[in-house]
Amino acid sequence: MTWNYSLWAAIGPGNLPFWLCLIGALALAFRRPSVGLRFTGAGLLLFILLAILPTGFWLMRPLEMRYSKPDYSGLAPPAIIVLAGGEALPASALRGEPEFNSAPERLLTGIALARRFPEAQLYLVGGITLPDGTRDTDVMLRTALGVGFERQRIRIISDTRNTCENARAATAQLGRSTLRRSILITSAYHLPRAMLCFEAVNASITPVPVDYKTWPLSSPIDSFKLAPLDNLEQVDRALHEWVGLLYYRVTGRTLRVWPAK
Structure with a gap:
């Protein structure tokens, strides 16, 4: 890490x-x-x-509402790209088997869509590596194989240290024309930053949000949740994403702070 x-x-x-x-x-x-x-x-x-x-809820909600799920009926993706981020690497290394934290939906959705679109290749993209050599993409690969997904349809893109390196590596390997017809899967709150990174390398892709942390509201009262530790975690995760959006723009990794409509 x-x-x-x-x-x-x-x-x-x-x-x-x-x-x-x-x-x-x-x-x-x-x-x-x-x-x-x-x-x-x-x-x-x-x-x-x-x-x-519910500070964390209101910080998280605009991030998660930026993109909605696409209409799959009109898609025939050649590639389904799943960004790493849900793996519990220390636990996986200690137990010797895949462990996940709060975002297994990324990989599970990728596998489900790859089965729905049998012509698509499943790309597992990451880069976090522990000192003992355990990699996030290794955990994802073992999980996909463990549920019976075909190894010959899996491609690995590793050694990318952040979201924009994910985008650059995927663009270099697949090409912009292939990406234009492909699918990108990551947590809903992370999609704005991920899409900005693809925009920065002049590549377009269809976003698929998963791993939602907020929920539909019938009134503002519905946003309250009497779970202080969970609320602190929500604030931490949301602010990390907002700071990341600003940091990526300031450091020139992206072209804007917020994705254009």
Whole structure:
């Protein structure tokens, strides 16, 4: 796992209330009550904002609503591209068998669509590698083979460290004309960034969103969920994506912050 993911996991917004409260507790322990109370109060206030209120839901919803599922009846894709991201690599390495975290739908949907379109090749695209050599694409491959999918229809694109490298490698291997008729599968909240990366290499592709974290609303009350830890995780994941959209644009990896209509 690259350093930026580790840094975000350590000091990302989901952990910020904890760090603020810890600083406050240390200040109180060293007899700095005014500083301690300020930090502790800020930590508690931020916890309410991020863990009690549906902040994560409302940050995630526009990301997931950007693309809808296509009409499959008019498609005949030559390639079905699945981006890695749902694999629990440390657990997979320790147990010696595939383990997934919150996004197995990426691969499962890819396999299901590849069976629906028997002429399509299934492309597994990733690049995260543990020190022991365990790769995200290895976990995906073992899973696909384990459910009986044909090895001869699977293609591997590895050694890509981020979403835009995924797009560049897929474009280089398949070509723009093939991609134009192909399908891209990733989590719904990740699709805006992924599509911007394909746009940056002048390639178009049909997006298929999966792994939704939000749900349809009949009223704003429906967005509330009394699960503080889940809400913190939702905020962390959504903000990671929003920051990623901005970071990719600032560093020149994409042409815009948000996909055009």
